[in-house]
Amino acid sequence: MTDKTQEKLEAKIARLEQYLVKLKAELEKTRLQGQHEAIDHIDQYLHEDDNLISDLEEFWEGLVSDMREFFDRRNKRS
Amino acid sequence: MESGGVITSSGAEQVESEKRSNGLGHDVLTLLNRTRDWLLIVFLLYLLLVAVSMIGNGFNMAAGENAKDLFNFARNPITGLVIGTVATALIQSSSTVTSIIVGLVAGGLPVVIAIPMVMGANIGTTITNTIVSLGHIRKGVEFRRAYAAATIHDFFNLLSVLIFLPLEIEFGLLDKIGAYLSSLVYGGNSMSMKSFNFIKPLIQPVLKTIQETASGLLPHPLSGIVMILLGVTTIIAVITVIGRLLKVLMVGRVKKVFHWAVGRGPISGITSGTLLTILVQSSSTTTSLIVPLAGNGVFSLRQVYPFTLGANIGTCITALLAATAITGPTAGVALQIAFVHLSYNVLGVMVIYSIPFLRNIPLRLASTLAKATSRNKIYAIVYIGIVFFLAPAFLIIGSNILGW
Numbered sequence: 001m002t003d004k005t006q007e008k009l010e011a012k013i014a015r016l017e018q019y020l021v022k023l024k025a026e027l028e029k030t031r032l033q034g035q036h037e038a039i040d041h042i043d044q045y046l047h048e049d050d051n052l053i054s055d056l057e058e059f060w061e062g063l064v065s066d067m068r069e070f071f072d073r074r075n076k077r078s
Numbered sequence: 079m080e081s082g083g084v085i086t087s088s089g090a091e092q093v094e095s096e097k098r099s100n101g102l103g104h105d106v107l108t109l110l111n112r113t114r115d116w117l118l119i120v121f122l123l124y125l126l127l128v129a130v131s132m133i134g135n136g137f138n139m140a141a142g143e144n145a146k147d148l149f150n151f152a153r154n155p156i157t158g159l160v161i162g163t164v165a166t167a168l169i170q171s172s173s174t175v176t177s178i179i180v181g182l183v184a185g186g187l188p189v190v191i192a193i194p195m196v197m198g199a200n201i202g203t204t205i206t207n208t209i210v211s212l213g214h215i216r217k218g219v220e221f222r223r224a225y226a227a228a229t230i231h232d233f234f235n236l237l238s239v240l241i242f243l244p245l246e247i248e249f250g251l252l253d254k255i256g257a258y259l260s261s262l263v264y265g266g267n268s269m270s271m272k273s274f275n276f277i278k279p280l281i282q283p284v285l286k287t288i289q290e291t292a293s294g295l296l297p298h299p300l301s302g303i304v305m306i307l308l309g310v311t312t313i314i315a316v317i318t319v320i321g322r323l324l325k326v327l328m329v330g331r332v333k334k335v336f337h338w339a340v341g342r343g344p345i346s347g348i349t350s351g352t353l354l355t356i357l358v359q360s361s362s363t364t365t366s367l368i369v370p371l372a373g374n375g376v377f378s379l380r381q382v383y384p385f386t387l388g389a390n391i392g393t394c395i396t397a398l399l400a401a402t403a404i405t406g407p408t409a410g411v412a413l414q415i416a417f418v419h420l421s422y423n424v425l426g427v428m429v430i431y432s433i434p435f436l437r438n439i440p441l442r443l444a445s446t447l448a449k450a451t452s453r454n455k456i457y458a459i460v461y462i463g464i465v466f467f468l469a470p471a472f473l474i475i476g477s478n479i480l481g482w
Contacts, residue, residue: 008084031339038376039336042367046325048210050365052170055213062215063455072453 113117115197118177122323127403128281129179132309134404134412135289137185140302145186155194156477159239162198167466170196172203172361173396174317176419179453180311180400183415185306186406191238193252196419197239200390204232205363205466211369217396218452224373225449225458231365232465233440238426241436253455255425256418264410278405321360328357332367344384348427379441387427394420425451 106284137145152158166175176199183192211228245251292301301317332354340351355364365386373380397416404412432437452456 014287022336028341034376035340038339038371038374039340041334042333042336042371043329045367045370046329046363048213048370049170049360049362052206052209053211057207059215059458060211063459066455070456078397 087308107239111192115327116277117137119320119323119327121337122316122320123399124280124443125312125322126177126400127277129186129309129312129316130177130282130400130403131281131285131405132288132305132312133178133181134184134408135285135307136180136302136305136307137187138302139289139293139321140299141186146188149182149187149191152191152195154474154477155243155455157471158191158194158472159198159201159243160399161419162195163202163466164198164342165472166202167205168202169205169314169316170206170362171317171321172199173359174314175199175202176394176397176416177317177400180397180404181309181313181418183410184404186408189253189256189415190250191409192415192423193246193418194243197243197416197422199233199419200423201232201239201465203233203361203393204228204365205230207365207369208462210366211373212458214373215455220373220375222378222448222452223375223379224369225451226370226379226444227372227377227382228365229385229447229461230286230379230383230440230444231389233443234383234387234426234430235390236465237430237436238440240392240421241429242422242426252418252425253414254423255421256414256416256465259417259421260410260414263413277402281403282405313400321358322362324360325363326356334477347381347384348431349383352392353388354385355392355439356395357388359396361389364392381447383441384431387431390419390423391427394423453480 081385137148139165141148162175162179164179166172169175176196179187179195179199183189207228208225211221211224214224242252246253256324278450289305292305295301297306335350335353335357339346351364354367355361359363368377368382371377372379394416397419398413401409401416430440447457447461451461
């Protein structure tokens with residue numbers, strides 16, 4: 001490999017690295033923006049711990065359906 | 079045209095003025111409502127202090143010098159741990175349980191028996207946000223993230239007990255730290271709390287009236303038992319209502335604290351978790367707020383982890399406040415147990431979070447359990463069964479065999 005090709009490649013890597021840093025910064029900025037937006041709407045989650053019965057009901061339904069699926073599969077196999 | 083123009087102009091002014099006065103009326107009404115709510119909170123805090131003292135005095139009235147013997151059934155530290163866990167899981171508030179414990183210590187519960195109960199309160203409180211996360215069950219990836227964010231708090235508190243309970247049993251570590259901190263406040267020097275306890279004159283008249291009424295109406299020891307029950311019921315009701323009021327009143331500040339913490343690293347996360355919990359007076363509210371934020375992927379598990387640890391520290395403020403209500407010879411031990419609660423949580427965060435190996439244990443366990451549970455919900459039942467039923471039963475039997 002000639003010195004010129006090597007220089008060219010090094011320059012290209014440096015550019016790509018710079019671009020990567022820029023992209024990472026942009027990603028972090030977007031992520032932070034999303035987090036701030038979610039915090040602005042935090043009111044909707046403020047009463048999450050007041051609905052525990054409905055949360056348990058939801059879970060119970062999911063559990064029953066999982067169990068049914070499990071036993072159906074077992075029955076089919078046997 | 080000219081007069082029409084004048085009429086239109088004055089009409090617009092009138093509408094504008096009505097709008098302004100309506101806006102002003104609304105502002106005044108909001109201010110009045112907020113003032114009423116804050117006054118109600120002050121009154122409820124006063125009730126909390128009275129209720130904590132009622133428990134202590136009730137025990138003195140009912141059992142006198144024998145109060146210590148009443149708690150012999152919880153001498154086994156694992157039994158104490160289970161009592162704290164179950165009581166908190168049922169009442170859904172560690173602040174309530176620790177405030178009751180402060181009252182019990184003032185009434186004669188030995189601090190060494192109360193310490194495992196306080197540790198159990200930490201574990202019991204985690205069940206609330208775990209249930210909140212179960213509400214996301216039908217949402218696949220969202221459930222996995224929410225469940226991991228909830229159970230990381232469980233695993234942290236379990237690990238903390240695994241580290242500090244043996245140290246407490248063997249060396250009385252927390253007992254000594256609590257006693258030292260309490261002696262700084264209630265020590266013999268002139269700057270002690272004894273010389274400027276302003277709580278006593280505030281609560282004593284009401285407490286005395288309740289005590290005299292109970293003694294007059296009911297025979298001994300029933301009067302004391304009624305005082306204890308009334309104290310416990312009042313604490314539960316007061317902390318529930320305060321929590322609900324603060325949630326509404328503090329929403330703006332909660333947002334500010336969250337905004338401040340975003341993108342600043344784990345120390346800020348712990349600090350903001352502490353501040354949020356102090357603001358809403360409930361670690362369950364703080365951790366339950368975090369669950370949906372983690373569930374929708376806005377915050378990663380690593381980012382919510384410090385917030386939950388801060389919630390553990392912030393919740394100690396209620397017990398400290400409750401301890402200020404206790405006066406007389408048991409004031410020192412009441413403050414000691416409140417300081418034990420604080421030092422246990424601060425040390426837990428310092429030790430576990432600062433050592434990478436320990437820090438990663440709750441992260442790994444929560445992620446693994448969440449993955450398994452999102453595949454099959456039965457794992458959630460297995461987990462609750464092991465942590466809250468099988469393991470405590472096994473430990474109680476084992477420790478009794480070992481003669482602890």
